[in-house]
Amino acid sequence: MIGITSFGGYIPRLRLSRKLIAQNVAWYSPVIWGAAQGEKAVANWDEDALSMAVAAAQDCLVGRDRTQVDGVYAASTTFPFADRLNADILATALNLSEDGTACADFTGCLKAGTTAVISALEAIQAGGKKRVLVAAGDQRRTKMATNFEMFLGDGAAALLLGSQEVIAEFKGGYSLSCDFIDHYRDAGKEFDYAWEERWVRDEGYGKIIPRAIFGFLKKTGLTLGDFDKVVYPCYFSATHRGIAKKLGLDPAKVQSNLHEVCGDTGAAHPLVMFVAALEDAKPGDKILLVGFGQGCDVLYFQVTDAMAGYRGGQGVKGSLAKRAELTSYTKFMKFRDIVTADLGIRGEANPNSSLNILWRNRKKLIGLVGSRCKKCGTPQYTFTPVCVNPDCNAVGDMEDYAFSGQKGTVFMYTGDMLAASVDPPAIYGIVNIEGGGRLLADFTDCTLDEIKVGLPVRMSFRRRSKDPVRGFSGYFWKVVPQATEKGV
Amino acid sequence: MATGIRDKVAIIGMGCTKFGERWDCGPEDLMVEAFQECLSDAGIEKNDLQAAWFGSCLDEVNVGKSALPPSLALRLPNIGVTRVENYCASGTEAFRGAVYAVASGAYDICLAIGAEKLKDIGYAGLPEFSAGMGLTNQQWFPNMTAPGCFAMLASGYSAKYGVDMKELKRAMAHVSAKSHANGALNPKAHLRAPVTEEVILKAPMIAYPLGLFDCCGVSDGSACAIVATPEVARRLGKKDFVTVKALQMSLSNGEEMSFTNWDGSGFVTTAKASAAAYREAGIVNPREEISMMEVHDCFSITELVTMEDLHISARGEATKDIMDGFYDLNGKVPCQVDGGLKCFGHPIGASGLRMIYEMYLQFHGRAGQRQLENPRYGLTHNLGGFPFMNVCSIAIVGRNEA
Numbered sequence: 094m095i096g097i098t099s100f101g102g103y104i105p106r107l108r109l110s111r112k113l114i115a116q117n118v119a120w121y122s123p124v125i126w127g128a129a130q131g132e133k134a135v136a137n138w139d140e141d142a143l144s145m146a147v148a149a150a151q152d153c154l155v156g157r158d159r160t161q162v163d164g165v166y167a168a169s170t171t172f173p174f175a176d177r178l179n180a181d182i183l184a185t186a187l188n189l190s191e192d193g194t195a196c197a198d199f200t201g202c203l204k205a206g207t208t209a210v211i212s213a214l215e216a217i218q219a220g221g222k223k224r225v226l227v228a229a230g231d232q233r234r235t236k237m238a239t240n241f242e243m244f245l246g247d248g249a250a251a252l253l254l255g256s257q258e259v260i261a262e263f264k265g266g267y268s269l270s271c272d273f274i275d276h277y278r279d280a281g282k283e284f285d286y287a288w289e290e291r292w293v294r295d296e297g298y299g300k301i302i303p304r305a306i307f308g309f310l311k312k313t314g315l316t317l318g319d320f321d322k323v324v325y326p327c328y329f330s331a332t333h334r335g336i337a338k339k340l341g342l343d344p345a346k347v348q349s350n351l352h353e354v355c356g357d358t359g360a361a362h363p364l365v366m367f368v369a370a371l372e373d374a375k376p377g378d379k380i381l382l383v384g385f386g387q388g389c390d391v392l393y394f395q396v397t398d399a400m401a402g403y404r405g406g407q408g409v410k411g412s413l414a415k416r417a418e419l420t421s422y423t424k425f426m427k428f429r430d431i432v433t434a435d436l437g438i439r440g441e442a443n444p445n446s447s448l449n450i451l452w453r454n455r456k457k458l459i460g461l462v463g464s465r466c467k468k469c470g471t472p473q474y475t476f477t478p479v480c481v482n483p484d485c486n487a488v489g490d491m492e493d494y495a496f497s498g499q500k501g502t503v504f505m506y507t508g509d510m511l512a513a514s515v516d517p518p519a520i521y522g523i524v525n526i527e528g529g530g531r532l533l534a535d536f537t538d539c540t541l542d543e544i545k546v547g548l549p550v551r552m553s554f555r556r557r558s559k560d561p562v563r564g565f566s567g568y569f570w571k572v573v574p575q576a577t578e579k580g581v
Numbered sequence: 582m583a584t585g586i587r588d589k590v591a592i593i594g595m596g597c598t599k600f601g602e603r604w605d606c607g608p609e610d611l612m613v614e615a616f617q618e619c620l621s622d623a624g625i626e627k628n629d630l631q632a633a634w635f636g637s638c639l640d641e642v643n644v645g646k647s648a649l650p651p652s653l654a655l656r657l658p659n660i661g662v663t664r665v666e667n668y669c670a671s672g673t674e675a676f677r678g679a680v681y682a683v684a685s686g687a688y689d690i691c692l693a694i695g696a697e698k699l700k701d702i703g704y705a706g707l708p709e710f711s712a713g714m715g716l717t718n719q720q721w722f723p724n725m726t727a728p729g730c731f732a733m734l735a736s737g738y739s740a741k742y743g744v745d746m747k748e749l750k751r752a753m754a755h756v757s758a759k760s761h762a763n764g765a766l767n768p769k770a771h772l773r774a775p776v777t778e779e780v781i782l783k784a785p786m787i788a789y790p791l792g793l794f795d796c797c798g799v800s801d802g803s804a805c806a807i808v809a810t811p812e813v814a815r816r817l818g819k820k821d822f823v824t825v826k827a828l829q830m831s832l833s834n835g836e837e838m839s840f841t842n843w844d845g846s847g848f849v850t851t852a853k854a855s856a857a858a859y860r861e862a863g864i865v866n867p868r869e870e871i872s873m874m875e876v877h878d879c880f881s882i883t884e885l886v887t888m889e890d891l892h893i894s895a896r897g898e899a900t901k902d903i904m905d906g907f908y909d910l911n912g913k914v915p916c917q918v919d920g921g922l923k924c925f926g927h928p929i930g931a932s933g934l935r936m937i938y939e940m941y942l943q944f945h946g947r948a949g950q951r952q953l954e955n956p957r958y959g960l961t962h963n964l965g966g967f968p969f970m971n972v973c974s975i976a977i978v979g980r981n982e983a
Contacts, residue, residue, distance in 0.1 A: 438704040447716045458720050473839045475721075481839045505737040505845045505968075509729030509788040511706050518789065521723035522733055523838070523845070523969060531839055533969065535723040541789060546740035557721070569721045 095217045096262040096394060098224070099253035101153025102368040102409030103145050104246075104355055106538055107135040107419040111243050117422040118238035125238055133246035133356030135419055136232045138428040138515040139537055139555040142169040143179050144568065145249035146230035146361075147186045147554040151498070152406035153226070153251035154187060162189050162253075164216060164225035166209040168199040168360050170278070171232050173556070173566040182568065183228055185459040186554050188495050195222070203326075205229070205360040206250070207384025210392060213254045214263045224255035231359025234429060236284050244328040246356020250364035250409065260403050261371060261380065261394040267309035270388040273297055294332040298385065302327070303339050305389030306381070313393070317342055317381075322374070324348040324366045325383035328357040354413055360386070369409040376400050415576075417538075427515060440513030443560060446567050456493065461552060461570040463530060465494035472496070472530035494530075496552065497570060501526040503548040508541035524550050524572050537571040549575040585827065585861040588983035589684045591814035592823045593807050594623025597938040600802035600926030601771040608644045608698040609654035611803035615931075616655050616694065623807040624817055627655070630807070631688040633662040636675030636695035637930035638965075640666065642708045643698035651694050668965020669877060670830070670974035671695060672804065672933030677828050677974070679808050689813050694805035695935075697928035707799060707929075728796050729788040730967040731880040736790075737845025737968075738886055742897045746790055752900035753881035754781040757794045759909050760878060760917040764924025766910075766950040771798040771926030795881040800926025804934035806941075811981060823944045826958065827861035827977035829854040838969040848964060850973035851890035855962070858975040859892070864958060868893045871914055871977075872956035873943060875936035877964040878921040887962065888916070910951065918943065918951050933974065936961035940978050 115129035136145060146167055165187075167180035174182075180196035199209040206229035213225035230249030235242040254263075275293040276285045287293075302325050310316060317323070323346055327333040330352050337347045348370045350357070358365050363384040370380055374396045384390040407415070419425055426432045456462040463474030469485035472494045480487045506522030513519075520536040522544075536544065537555055550572045558567035596619030598611050606614075620627060635651045637644050644650035648664035651657065665674040672695035679691035702708050707727050711719055735753070739746050758778045764770040776794060784792035814822045831854035837843040855867070864870045871893065878884035885903060888894040893914060894902040902908065908916035919925045919939040922932060940959030942948045958979045965972040 438702070439706070439709045442709040442711050444712050444716075444719050446720055450717050450720060454717060454720075471840065475835075475839060477835070481835050483836060483840070483842070505733040505740075507729045507732035507736065507788045507791075508786075509724075509726055509732070510785075511726045511728055511787055512724045513709075514724060518786075519724045519729065521725055521729065522736070525841055529841065531841060533723060533838055546736055567720060 094259050094262050095214060095256045096254065096259040097252050097371070098255045098258050098260060099153050099157050099405065100368045100371050100408065101149045101151070101251040101406050102365060102412055103148035103152055103249045104134045104409060104412040105136045105140055105145065105248065106415050106417045107137055108132040108416050109135045109419045109425055113422055114243060122238040125243060128240055128243040131353035134248055135425060135428070136247035137538060139557070139571065140232070140247070141173050141556050141566070142171040142230040142232045143173050143182060144554050144556055145232065145247065146228040146251065147183055149230065149249035149251040150183060150187055150226060150228040152408065153253050155406040156404065157253060159187065159189055161224045162226050163194050164213060164222045165189060165194060165196045166199055166213055166225060166227045168205040168209040168227065168229035169231050170200055170203060170205065170360050172198060172200060182459060185455050186568070188456065188460040188462055188497065203360050203386030204363070204384035204388065204390050205386070206364045207382065207390035207392060210252060210254070210364070211266050211268065211390055214266070217254060217256060224253065227252045227254065229361035229364050231361045233285065233359050234283055237431065240290065241285060241287065244352070244357055246358050248355060248358035248365050249361050250368045252364065258399055259397055260400045261374070261396045264393045264395055265313055266393065267305065267312055267391040268388065269301070269305040269308055271301065272387055273301060290329070294329050298327045298329065298332050299335060299339065301389055302336050302383055302385060305383060305391050306340060309391040309393070319379055320346065320381050321378040322346055322348055322370050323381045324363065324370050326350060326357060326362045326366060326385055328352060365409055372408050372410050374400060436513045443562060445560065445563055446565055459568060461495065461497040463494045463496050464491040466490060467492055472526065472528060474530055474532055496526060496530065496532060497554070498552070499526045499528065500549065500551050500575070501532070503544060503546050503550060504531065505546065506536065506544050520544060532572070535571045536573070538573045543574060551575055586680065586684055587826050587862055588811070588824045588981060590680045590808050590825045591811045591819070591981065592825070592937070592941055592978065593809045593814050593817060593819055594619045595806045595938045595941045596622060597769060597804040597935050598802045599769045600800040600928060600935070602700050603801040604700065606801065608650060608696050608803070611698065611801060612651050612654045612694060612696045615803040615805045619805045619807055625690065625807065628658050629690050630657065630660060630692050631690055632660050632682055633657060633692040633694065634675040634678035635662055635664045636666070636671035636933065637664065637697055638666055638668060638671045639697065639699065639708050639713070639929060641712065642702050644696065651696070668972050669879065669929050669932060670963040670965045670972045671930040672935070673961070673963050673974040673976055676806055676934055676937060676976065679806070680825050680828060683808050683810055690807065690809045692805060692807055693934060694803065695931040695933060696803035697930040698801045699799050699928060700801050705799070726788065728791050728880060731883050732788040732791045734845065734886055734968045735882045738882070741844050741846040744900060749900065750782060750790055751778070752903045753795055753885055754778040755903050756878065756881040756884050757781050757923055760921040760923035763910055763917055763951060764920025767920050767925060770920040770924050771800045772920070772924040791880055791882065797879050797922035798924065798926040800928050802926055802928035802931045802935065804931040804938050806934055806937060811983065822981050823941055823978050824981045824983065825976065826979050827858035827975065829858040829861060830972070830974045832972050833966070833970045835970070847886040847890045848968065848971065848973060850971055851887055851962065851964060852892070854973045854975045855891045858977050862958065862977040864977070867891065868914065871958050871960050873918050873940065873953055874914060874916045874960045874962070875919065875921065875939055876916060876962040878917055878923050879927065879964070883964060884916070887964070891960070891962065915953060918948070918953065933961065933963045937976060937978060944980055
């Protein structure tokens, strides 16, 4: 049996109400009021498709054995790097093995997430891979006062696929490929170019999704009545409902498109919706998963008895509940770099990142891997070959020690108005790590007034720097309060 | 067996520019200004200098690398000059190099000079330092500044002693108000306006909980000292000259940042260097024996915790001593007599020497309105870097008693 052995989700904590967007932009396009319901998830200024995919993958891997992962597939249409394997950064961040692991990026259209899942399952089916991690994230840039600005949210999901401890068995798949261009983005362009919505709804979502599902049913001899849940994306809610009608599907069996609470998360969205479906699934449930974008992928899973004992991470439901309202549209514009604020001369400093150092220290800098002294057991970050414990000081007797999954408490902190920051004050400090060691780091997803000495925190992989001159995104881990619901 | 530095080296001359926003001066002008005062004070010729040490920290944004800047600016007579850089301890490092050179017997007369021209960068605060933190740290250190890093101490101190932040802010405000009062009496100080605690407490936040007046001035300036053997001092006819009693340093080894034994309420290095300095100087009870201090008050909270690390205030008692006026100009151990970094200013490489300059003036009765009565020991203290990773230097000077 092959299928899903674990799943994870990540919806960024900030939520922007569509009413707030409309209040700010309807002067430009009054028709926007028609879409001003619910809210969308908005990545913080230091997040991107990759960092969110890492968060979802981290969630997926909680309590799982990482040493067995031999494939890492990342999916997005907004990867930070066009030529540098994003899946490799993800694998390094997760401290996965380099040797014997195949990494690949899936990109180019919104069904890239489901295509990555199909490819992983086929590789496992063929015996070429044992355990593949698929992580999809998207953070699409949108122009002011467009329906995309209203509809699109940010988020990520991850699945661990394999043949042991399967909680949802893969029973078959089907793909349909066609060059239907509802929108596109030229290489190097910042924003999507979209065609008339009525045509996209009627000829695109409304026809191609049913065509793919019927194709799958014909191939397998199944009927839709066999399924307990059907998961397909479509950010036009009426069209989403209309497809169910066209399929003759009981509306109760249609998985929510999360439009009201999250928005469409692009290449990640079919998987985000699927993870939300898995969170409610019972053993025996049959779930159909559909990805859409220049055709469709259709995947059929049946939940196994192992689901009853499954313990996951926070998932989509958990991260949706960790909600903080972004109360300023201007802040959203600044976070997306749509408006230019004055960072001051101090903010001009732009040292390049030494790639030698990044290679030599990739575990340390991307994976937050510190050292633990084999003699006295002291975890340490940062580290030298000499143990930091004054009663030990053993030389060259260290082993790797991952700090990324550790919890901790705030030891000392500040909120700095002088530091050049996208979201001042720049909050940073030192945290004491459970089980030993300390970490000096930026804090994020918090406000200064909620930080106190002793506050419980955890680690989150974030984009630490973005070099506009050389086009290089730098990543590191930041400290996040364990409770992050407070609004900004 | 080492016997320490006490009374082995005399300070025979000192000079110090006015600190401040010296828009019309480059680092060369500042060095010449300090040096001319120093040379005439010492009563020697430039050609009598046998070697020199130069302290500067942020050379990238002012003088540039190497020890050539003072050699060129002062037209030194082709003698050996060494540049030292050790964050905010750079000035005291230059002094230490010159003093040790004389004490070793290698030379009779040496110059220590520090200079920093900070106000050519176009923005407030210290220059952005990511380029100076090393290529590896550059890839993971937080987006931090000096006030932010030192501000963290306040959260650590408040948590350790259960002091309410409002109460701590009040003591920090007294620290700054006292330095403003002293700076107002000093014609060479950068900031000369007295400021009340109320104004200090209402100032805009720079880095929580430090407001504008909790931060020292960023200044241009230069200071220097000519040191010699006591024999040379006597031969030059110097009476009641000042000698070095102690020179100690202590540097972090990473425990504060990476181990969990540091409580975050003070400086491990200052506590260690000061104890060693008292031993070297023969001081048993610093609270009773130290007559005056110039400490590294880059931020009010730094001065506050330093009072404990110097073993003058008992642990957890600094706020009480501060509010009691113990460190005021008319208190038992006046601190920041010349206005401190807070108001005299902080051109980094010059600061250590500027502190010794005030001690020197006090011992010679030349401190004007700030003059203290019959001081015996003066302590200076520099703290470079960050609370969790720093360089501490301490000097104790006094009248020659050998």
